[in-house]
Amino acid sequence: MERRGKPWLVPTLLLLLISLSSLAYFQYPQATTTSSFDPTSHPKSPFKAPKQNIFSELTAAEASSVNTFILEKFGHLNLTKHPKSAKDNFVYIVETLKPNKTDAIHYLHPQGTDADADAEAAPQPPERWAKAAISENFPDGPYMVYYMVGPLPVGEETVIRPLEYCFEEGRNWVKNPGRFLARVQDFGAILDFALSMAEDVADITQELLGATVNRANPNDPQSLLAFPRGSRVETGGMVLWMQFYRPGMGSGARTLLPQGIYCKVDATSSNTSDWTVGQFYYNGVLYDDAEEFRAALQEPDFQRTPPNLDGSWTNTEDFGEYADRELPPPVSIQPYGPRYKLDKKEKYVSWFGFEFYITSAMATGISLYDIRFKGQRVMYELGLQEALAHYAGDDPMQGGLEFLDSFFGMGKNAFELVPGYDCPAYADYLDTEWHQSYKTHTMPNSVCVFEFTADYLLSRHTAQYSVTASRNTFLTVRSVSTVGNYDYTIEYMFYMDGTMEVKVRASGFIFAAFYTANNTKSEDEYGHRIHDALSSSMHDHVLNFKADLDVAGPTNDMVRLALEPMTMKYGWDQPEQPVRNTMHLKEYQVSEETGLDWPKNSGEFYLVYNSEDKNAWGERKGYRITSGTGMGSTPHLTILNSTTLGDSARWAEHDLWVLQRKDTEPRSADPLNYFTPHDPLINFASMANHESLEHGAPDTNYDGDLVVYFNLGAHHIPHSGDIPNTLMHTSSSSVMFVPHNFADADPSRQSVQGVRLQLKGHKSGGFAGEWSAPSSPSSPNNGDLRTRSSARDDNKTKAWYFGHTYRKGVEVPLEMLEPDLGGYVSSEHDITDLNFNGSAAGMWHREEAFGG
Incomplete structure (x- = not known):
């Protein structure tokens, strides 16, 4: 086929015309390619939030005063500080009731008010209120009921009233619980029933799983545990399917170690003494009761499945020495300190807009x-x-x-974060607090704030005569919740x-x-x-x-x-x-x-x-x-x-x-x-x-x-x-x-750090398609990065930085590279058990169930 014309010519001519239409003459700035600014010589002044954090959680003092106020005003409930069963009335939690947006906006974004010019004219923060959840026992069982307490601080005007406006149909309560076991007098009775059920079939568990329960020590890693999954039935009753697990209560790997025996329990009654054990399920087969299960075990064609045993395969760490672990990995550092501003008291952050x-x-x-x-x-x-x-x-x-x-x-x-691992070593860490059962619990260093430079650019472009690269830095607020x-x-x-x-x-x-x-x-x-x-x-x-x-x-x-x-x-x-x-x-x-x-x-x-x-x-x-x-x-x-x-x-x-x-x-x-x-x-x-x-x-x-x-x-x-x-x-x-x-x-473009490299070449200058032009005294240095340099006679690559650069080496302390975790603040964590302890039945003091 005959090739006619030059197909590349039209787009090339078009680009040339566009370039000519925007032709301008520029001059490069005569400054050096590095800044004379030294960040280390400029001490930072204290940073304060422009306004009060009206969304902050209650302080320990506020929570204590709210609890005391509730105890005084609700004396008829005979509230106890140490509930031992769901029949006890007690304050479960108190926390901040976040202000309504309509009130908050008037404070945060006042219209037509110059707060700086006239402080007296500035709107005041909205009233501060607390939310409380109280466990109350009624004739048909316990309920969880929400109340609002305020305004704070507690004083003559403080009241307590049902918290209804933010719930459907003005209802501020739920029955505690519709599908779990709070009607049972105490958590220990539930565990005791599970242990008794397991002891009754100890011969079966020993035969199939090679283990039994240990009533004396639920933490025994060689023993079994039994946990339920509850479900309601249409008649209003409660059915539990209990499954056996190993190892003991303290193991984090327990959810990897289910055992294949399941037991059905009729838990309709509020008294565990009236509960009845029904069907058993194993290896895909349902048995009417324990006796039928035992009989099946003796049959020659009974099909077994291997027990699910613990071992090194559940370990999350391998402390062995390997060749590829000889050198530690790269880490990020922050030699000149943070570029964001943080008011830790008000928990207010400012960063590049x-x-x-x-x-x-x-x-x-x-x-x-x-x-x-x-x-x-x-x-x-x-x-x-x-x-x-x-x-x-x-x-x-x-x-x-x-x-x-x-x-x-x-x-x-949301537990304490590990410096250098959860967040960079240089991050700022914030504590959080929550208030439950009349106590304030502080979780140290559970939120981190840090700036980080990504391993990819924010933007870049390679032109005929230049390369521009912009670093991608971003701010992160991080927490980790272990449920x-x-x-x-x-x-x-x-x-x-x-x-x-x-x-x-x-x-x-x-x-x-x-x-x-x-x-x-x-x-x-x-x-x-x-x-x-x-x-x-x-x-x-x-x-x-x-x-x-x-x-x-x-x-x-x-x-x-x-x-x-x-x-x-x-x-x-x-x-x-x-x-x-x-x-x-x-x-x-x-x-x-x-x-x-x-x-x-x-x-x-x-x-x-x-x-x-x-x-x-x-x-x-x-x-x-x-x-x-x-x-x-x-x-x-x-x-x-x-x-x-x-x-x-x-x-x-x-x-x-x-x-x-x-x-x-x-x-x-x-x-x-x-x-x-x-x-x-x-x-x-x-x-x-x-x-x-x-x-x-x-x-x-x-x-x-x-x-x-x-x-x-x-x-x-x-x-x-x-x-x-x-x-x-x-x-x-x-x-x-x-x-x-x-x-x-x-x-x-106003914030990013980066560089423009003018590439070697006879016409090295601005963007591709622009004409080279000689410098002129009439072309002032206007600071535009696209301006031309008259010093092009050495024909070398030039670097033009936007934003400041590091001017000298820094001595990095070891803590910036590998923090000393010997100073880790947190102590032993309570286990959030997704079956018993985390359920409604575990709301009261769990130590009572485990003997301290």
């Missing part, structure tokens, strides 16, 4: 409030609401297993362009299933065989977060900006191309409360726009919500209409939700939902009830203040690589909030 407050809660851990970027409002509230794990399986334990972890306490179980068998690392990340990312990583021991040797029909249906007598158990992790966006103010709209294919006829395309297959953008208003899933092929942008404020180019200021970095798109719950969860976690049914923001709907879930999943205190389905998101019309009360709830997590199908622990890089997920026309141009 971002500003926000940090607070914590016993149930949900840390949350951020009043997030601003470059002085503009971005988000009022960002924080965890609930963490769900839902399992599936064909045995009596895994088949109905689920957890709502806020009940166990994502904040309560039972899993450690959840939760972090809030901030980038220099205004992007925010919420990320969850998980590690720990999986909650595994016993492997049934005669399993044929359901082989690999719920997981994989991962050890001699162990099978993985598929499950969903869904963690729900609240993002109360205030993009450049509270009046916002949400749209779906779709990328859609189309066929179009263009006049300029005729006659060569009659029609052209192409694509375009089409915007769909989200006009009512709804749940959304991440679109196929990422074919839609979910955007929250300010309804009124626009950037310099007339575009609405907005933020995009998108599934971020991690293992694929963030998930929602696989199970449809879960029979176990009921109505307690309807937020898990879609990836994200958009709702009207209301003071009466401050959260998507409540920890006490765990008690009554079919009649929860907060039913998210009642919140997301398709109310209109259109505002501005005369007949609507909605003002455009919307809130987004989004889910992180994973569809976890554990495999052999999850033994002994799941790895964090294989179980991470995130959602990002990315500026979309929020600024007039990329704001990171």
